[in-house]
Amino acid sequence: MSGARDPVSLPSAAARVFGRECRLGVRRVGELLQPVTFFLMVTTLFPLALSPEPSLMRNIAPGVVWVGALLSSLLSLEGLFRADLDDGTLEQLVLAGQPLAGLVAAKVLAHWLLVGVPLVLAAPLAASSLSVPAAALPVLMLGLALGTGVIVFVGAVGAALTLAGRRGSVLLSLLVLPLVMPVLIFGARATDEAVRGDSAAGGLWLLLAMLILAVTLAPLAVAAAVRICLE
Amino acid sequence: MERSVADFLAMGGYAPYVWSSYGAWCVVMLANLAGALGALKAAKARARRRFESAASDDGGERS
Amino acid sequence: MATWTWFHRLASPPHVYRISGAFLPWLALFTALFIGYGFYGGLVLAPPDYQQKDAFRIIYVHAPSAWLSMLAYVTVAVAAAVGLIWRMKVAHAVAASAAPIGASFTFLALLTGSLWGKPMWGTWWTWDARLTSELILLFLYLGYLALRGAFDDRARADQASAVLAIVGVVNIPIIHFSVVWWNSLHQGSTVMKLARPSMPGSMLWPLLSSLLGFTLLFAALLCVRLRAEIIDRERTASWLRPIVGAA
Numbered sequence: 361m362s363g364a365r366d367p368v369s370l371p372s373a374a375a376r377v378f379g380r381e382c383r384l385g386v387r388r389v390g391e392l393l394q395p396v397t398f399f400l401m402v403t404t405l406f407p408l409a410l411s412p413e414p415s416l417m418r419n420i421a422p423g424v425v426w427v428g429a430l431l432s433s434l435l436s437l438e439g440l441f442r443a444d445l446d447d448g449t450l451e452q453l454v455l456a457g458q459p460l461a462g463l464v465a466a467k468v469l470a471h472w473l474l475v476g477v478p479l480v481l482a483a484p485l486a487a488s489s490l491s492v493p494a495a496a497l498p499v500l501m502l503g504l505a506l507g508t509g510v511i512v513f514v515g516a517v518g519a520a521l522t523l524a525g526r527r528g529s530v531l532l533s534l535l536v537l538p539l540v541m542p543v544l545i546f547g548a549r550a551t552d553e554a555v556r557g558d559s560a561a562g563g564l565w566l567l568l569a570m571l572i573l574a575v576t577l578a579p580l581a582v583a584a585a586v587r588i589c590l591e
Numbered sequence: 592m593e594r595s596v597a598d599f600l601a602m603g604g605y606a607p608y609v610w611s612s613y614g615a616w617c618v619v620m621l622a623n624l625a626g627a628l629g630a631l632k633a634a635k636a637r638a639r640r641r642f643e644s645a646a647s648d649d650g651g652e653r654s
Numbered sequence: 655m656a657t658w659t660w661f662h663r664l665a666s667p668p669h670v671y672r673i674s675g676a677f678l679p680w681l682a683l684f685t686a687l688f689i690g691y692g693f694y695g696g697l698v699l700a701p702p703d704y705q706q707k708d709a710f711r712i713i714y715v716h717a718p719s720a721w722l723s724m725l726a727y728v729t730v731a732v733a734a735a736v737g738l739i740w741r742m743k744v745a746h747a748v749a750a751s752a753a754p755i756g757a758s759f760t761f762l763a764l765l766t767g768s769l770w771g772k773p774m775w776g777t778w779w780t781w782d783a784r785l786t787s788e789l790i791l792l793f794l795y796l797g798y799l800a801l802r803g804a805f806d807d808r809a810r811a812d813q814a815s816a817v818l819a820i821v822g823v824v825n826i827p828i829i830h831f832s833v834v835w836w837n838s839l840h841q842g843s844t845v846m847k848l849a850r851p852s853m854p855g856s857m858l859w860p861l862l863s864s865l866l867g868f869t870l871l872f873a874a875l876l877c878v879r880l881r882a883e884i885i886d887r888e889r890t891a892s893w894l895r896p897i898v899g900a901a
Contacts, residue, residue, distance in 0.1 A: 517821055521814045525804030534800050535818060538793035539825050542832035549836065566835075570828065581821050584738070588813040599698065603708035608773050612712045612766045613693070616719075619762050620871070623755060627878035634882040635898045641890050642900035 373458045374466035381470035396478040399432040403486040414491040421490035422551035425500065426507070426544050428486070429479055433508050434533055434540075436475045437515040440468075441523050441586070454590055464586060465579035468516045476508035492555055499554035499564070506567040507547040511540050513571075513578040520585035542570060665742045667884045668893045674877040681874035688867030692718075695860025703857075709773045714861060716766040718868035719759045720784070723791055724826075726756025726872060730798070731823035734816030743887055746812035749819060750802065751879035755872060757795035763788050783837035787830050794822050808887065 368376075385392055406424045410416060444450040444467075453463045483504050484497045492500070518536040525531070550563025602609045663669045696714030703710035729752045737745035767785050768778050779785070801818055805811035853861070888894050 514821075517817070521801060521818055522804065524807075524810050524814065525801070526806070531800055531804055534793075535797040538790050538797060538829070539821065541790055542825075542828050545832045545836045549839065566832075573828075577824065578821075581817050585814060585817050588810060588817070591810070591813075602711070603702055605707065605709040605711075605773055608709055608769045609697075609711050612715050612769045613697075615765050615769070616715045616762060619758050623758050623875055624878075626754070627875050627882070630882040631878055631885075634885040638885050638888075638890075638894055638898040639900045642895060642898070645890055646900075 368458075370458050370462045373456060374462050377453070377463050378466040378470045381467050382474065385470065385474040392474055393478065395432040395436040395475055396482045398435060399428045399479060400482060400486055402428040402431065403490065407490070417490045418492060418555060421487055421492045422500075422548045422555060424490060425483060425487055425492075425504075426548040426551065429483065429504055429508060430511060430537075430540065430544055433475050433479065433511045434515055434536060436471075437512065437519045437536075438529075438532055440471060440516060440519040445523055445589070450586060451590055454587065460583040460586065461579040464516070464520075464582045465575070468513055468579065468582065471516070472509050472512040475512060476505060479508055480504050492551075495557070496551065496554035499560045500551045503547045503550045503560070503564055503567060506564065506571050507543045509571045510543045510567070510574045511536075513574040514539050517578055517581045517585060520582045520589065523585070524589040543567065546570070665740070665744055667744055667747075667888050667891070670744050671881055671884050671897070674880055678874060678877050681870050681877065685867055685870040685874055688863045688870060690867075692860045692862075692864025692867050695856070696864065700857045700860055701854075706774065709770060710857075712766055712770040714864045716763060716770060717861065718865045719763040719766060720788060721865055722868050722872050723756060723760035723763050723788065725869065726752050726759060727791065727794070727819075727826070728823060729876075730756065731819040734819040737812060738816045738820075743812075744884065746816065747880055747883035747887055748876070749816065750812070751876050751883050752872075753795060753798055753802070755875050755879065757792065757799065759868075759872070760788060760792045760795055764792060781837065783834045786837065787833045790829055790833070791826070794826075798822065 403424055406420065407417060410420070441450060444453075453467075454460055456463060480501050483500055487497060487500055488494070515532070515536045518532045518539075521535065522532050546563040546566045550560040550567070553560040553563065600606060600610075692714055696711050700711070702708045730749045733745045733748040733752065736742055737749060764785065767782075767788065771780055771782070771785070772778050798815055798818055802811050802815045805814065885894060885898065894900075
């Protein structure tokens, strides 16, 4: 960590955290593809479990795609801070002399990029296979881009809180799922409107509002949770 | 207006719903009370054990 | 400065242990009086509702339980915030004590709402906005309690669950709004019409009395649980010796 000697500004420190996170993510590309693979598998389950009838698929597709995206991005959060805790990076962030919230925000932002972008790109594939009309795909992708942001930022709070406790595989989901239910409601609704050919603006604006709130407030809670873990 | 006891218990045909609501309240609140009092009793017992083991440790060191 | 001494004294575990004990008999007495009048008035004195007949009498358990489910969560969050900001151990003890009580009231609100829904809607469960919000609130409580249970170290459990409670209380208005929005789009008319703005006094006074009685009951249960939490947290503080009957 060369930043300890010469004083660096918060933006450049955050940019370094962001860059490191992206490099690590690209290096572990197989791990990165796991959430998307999971997402595609979950959306395949529904035609198999129900029936591949196009009219039924079109009705349930918004819900299926959103639940799949929600679960797969939640699963990707499990190890968000674990490796950094084990190799001491997290402690370095705390001791970096920068506002911790800014640094963790950069880290979570990178995670959003690494998990959200593949999901957004895979969504048209899953949605088309569920006979969602092509005209609804832009709304679905935009909604998912905003929605995964909220999920990742709120989920990061859960990931940081469960860091110091006993490892429980479903604990993180228990904490985060009730908090992100509004994302599911707004996102699935907007997609549903688009599938029906109506204006989806209402749900998308609400998602954007939630994203702004999550991006501004969640890093403070993540920083507090990280400090508690390292105390 | 005055109602007979039988009328009161029948609750105009809604007896199962009304009485099971109040019954559920009684059960949950009794469980709450038992839980709280049990927690207090257990906490006191734990504290007493802590004091006793601390006292016996001291005794052991002195002898 | 003098106005703040009461606040500082609240940080002292023996003081809180003492006053919670002093309040308890009074809380128990007034709980019994207010709930007694509330239930008697609701079950006997109030006339049957002209639409819902005698089924509306469930409101005297349901509405106060729903109120308590929210009050208890706010209590947890406020106590947690005080505990985090002023590093006050007693505040964390309050949060830890209030959560299980709040969860039990949330469960009751769901159960009685369902028991009311069966004769009114003909089904045990409807995705009504109020019931759905209450269900998500129960999930929030369960998550909070699960997080608390995941730590062996009490101080960490306090602080981590405090962060979660604060995040949760910020989210509750958003969750509630989203559920109401979702509900209005999907069903429209099935709003739970338990409380009407213009209730005759014979129906309203027992309800208010019941609300107050439940609140006092929550306070009484909180006092008992708080005393247990304080004893556990004070470990072997000398003031505990006579209280627990140790030699």
